Amino acid sequence: MAGTGTGTGVRGARRRNTAGGRSGLTPERIVEGCIALLDEHGPDALTFRRIGGHLGVDPTALYRHFRDKDELVLAVADRLHGRVLDDFEPSDHWRATLQDMLTRNRLVYLAHPEAAVLSVARTTRRAAEMAGVEIILGALAEAGFPPDEAVKYYRVLVDFVLSWCGLEAAYLTLSQEARSGDENAWSREYAGAPADRYPHIAAAAPFLPTVTEEGNFALALELLLDSVELRAQRYAATIGEQRATAE
Amino acid sequence: MAGTGTGTGVRGARRRNTAGGRSGLTPERIVEGCIALLDEHGPDALTFRRIGGHLGVDPTALYRHFRDKDELVLAVADRLHGRVLDDFEPSDHWRATLQDMLTRNRLVYLAHPEAAVLSVARTTRRAAEMAGVEIILGALAEAGFPPDEAVKYYRVLVDFVLSWCGLEAAYLTLSQEARSGDENAWSREYAGAPADRYPHIAAAAPFLPTVTEEGNFALALELLLDSVELRAQRYAATIGEQRATAE
DNA sequence: CGAACAAGTCAATGGCGTTGACAAAAGTGT
DNA sequence: ACACTTTTGTCAACGCCATTGACTTGTTCG
Known part of the structure; x- marks a missing residue:
């Protein structure tokens, strides 16, 4: 607390x-x-x-x-966490709501990586966090999932965005030398990988630096939401089927 | 290097x-x-x-x-990477290969949470890492993606599993008090959430503790691979179309 | 007014990564 | 076998860090 x-x-x-x-x-x-x-x-x-x-x-x-310093950092994190929801408005479609919220979450966390690294693994249990959970569960309910199904996808989405932000933030907190070294790895050392031992790396090397962090996150989120939406549709269909056979 | x-x-x-x-x-x-x-x-x-x-x-x-210490940490990280591939055999289907490899990755990392926390954010650029990259890119090529598409999904899958392991590992390294406090948050404080302000939380509360870490990861990975597979099929279909119209 | 206490200061502690100077062991050339 | 160079472990020290205990000063309440 x-x-x-x-x-x-x-x-x-x-x-x-x-x-x-x-x-x-x-x-x-x-x-x-x-x-x-x-x-x-x-x-x-x-x-x-x-x-x-x-x-x-x-x-x-x-x-x-x-x-101690941990409490100070958590207080900073708390302040930031509130900002995610500060001027957030749920969209009229559940998928847009989820996408918007998780994307905002990432932006706020990455604006302050030091606080993010120390707080992603913690549950603050404060009002702002609860409000966010309520919005996500609400969107999943709107998608057609009953509560016992919704909690599964809720955990996947939350753990996904928290862990992803944690990784990106941890990367941002690395020292300048370590970071530039890691960045060069992609464009230089992977490009020089011997094509006989690593044929697929050699073929893919020119495209490795073209991936941006924003695009990477956006694609991952899109893949997840695609599957969630597909399952929502399938779930709705089987429910309709059950209703049809019941009548 | x-x-x-x-x-x-x-x-x-x-x-x-x-x-x-x-x-x-x-x-x-x-x-x-x-x-x-x-x-x-x-x-x-x-x-x-x-x-x-x-x-x-x-x-x-x-x-x-x-x-310096950074170089030491990188060496530790690469040792873990190496253990992932120690007795790994690619499957005959690309999806099984990816699923097996990423699941193994998680198990190895979670067996050494403290080391995992320090190494997930680093690109080691050493042999073991390259071998793993080669396998993943190979599986995506087998799925039918050309290199410029494959790199996108490669980055998504790798960053997903690394970040996810980082979060789980960070949670495991929390002190006993902090961990039990966070666990109680789910079963106690969320269960006691006022149903008028948080109706969806109230409805979902009984099911929140039923989610296991293993099941959670498995579901997230399944959702991602479902979408990747779907896109591979769609990609193959459009290629076939182009061939048909070209003839 | 004076007692109680909060809040800022100061000095010190022990741990951290890292560096430079030094000594001993191990290889190398003749 | 001998002198040599290079490696590799040791030692003392630096500056930074979070944290603590003892103090002083200001505020507030009975």
Whole structure:
């Protein structure tokens, strides 16, 4: 229950409900500072020393508001998670709703990879998360799935987007050298693969760099939703059949 | 390039092809020690000091075999990749080949969650990785895709299985408290969701705990391969059409 | 007003990756 | 066998990190 950090386990016991101490430092201001720092200087900049410097405050002052760095990162993640649904409007077709929502989810997470990496495997159980689950389950119900079927596809879609974002975010948090090395692997080393031992790689090598991250995600999501839609249609057909034979 | 660590950039210039120095320290022994350490004490245990302690060697001795920690992690990752292919036999149908290989990939990674977390995001560009890529591209070629199409589905399938394993592995490496807390979220807090605000969650709640990790992965993979197969058939049909009209 | 306590500061701890200087062992050429 | 070069393990140190305990200062409430 990371919350805003106001609660148990914070240095100096419980906090009064005032608007900041003598430096005007609040969990909200800290989280905002962290996001600014992440956006400006990258994931490696998220250290207590640099956050403190950015806010004009002693680094250890942050411990008055967050128990440790993990709680701080989760608070940042919470703030971002809310943004996914901030101005989200369900579409009139269930498939468009799912596609829009999952795509937005990815964009928000990838805007802040450091927070994403640490939070994809966690369940926050806060209001924003529940609202998102409700929307997805609603879309699947609209597709025609009964609850016991819907939960299966719900888990597939959620785990898919979370894990995919986790992978992309982890990649973004790599150091610059490691990342450029990995990127060169595709265009250089795979292109130089011996055609006798790796014929298919040799044939595919020219096209490997043409795949973009956005296109890759879009295709994966499209493949999944295609299958879900197909099964929804089949499910509806068998239900209709059962109804027809029952009458 | 990075290879086993024997190569450029390693402290002390190039190395002779002897079987270890005066302590019998080799890149292979180091990697094995790392995996043992990861399995036993988790991902945070992978520090030069602890590796050195585990191998009975000065921590900085590792720099004679690996330029930096990144290169070491890559070597560990490739060892895992290699285990996926150790006794793998391609099936006679391309879909079975893909399904078997990706399923094996998951099993190997989840057997060493700590190592998996560190390696899923990396492209190792070593032999084992290339062999796996070749198999997947070969299966897609067998499905009827030309290289420029095959690379798209290759990237989808690989990124899917890597990211999925990363998420599951990250979950397995969470502390016991965090994990049980997250598990309770599904059965307790979601079950107690107010039915007026979250009607679909309320309806689905009883079925949420019935989803297993294995079944979840199997379903996701099945959905993806269904779509890939469908597109392969459609692609073959349009090619046949073009041939028919060309004659 | 004064006691209680929150909130910021300071100094210090131990761990991390990494580096440079050094010593000992192992190979190499004569 | 000898001097040589190169490898490879060791040692001490640097700067960074998160985190802690003891302090000071400001705020707030009885």
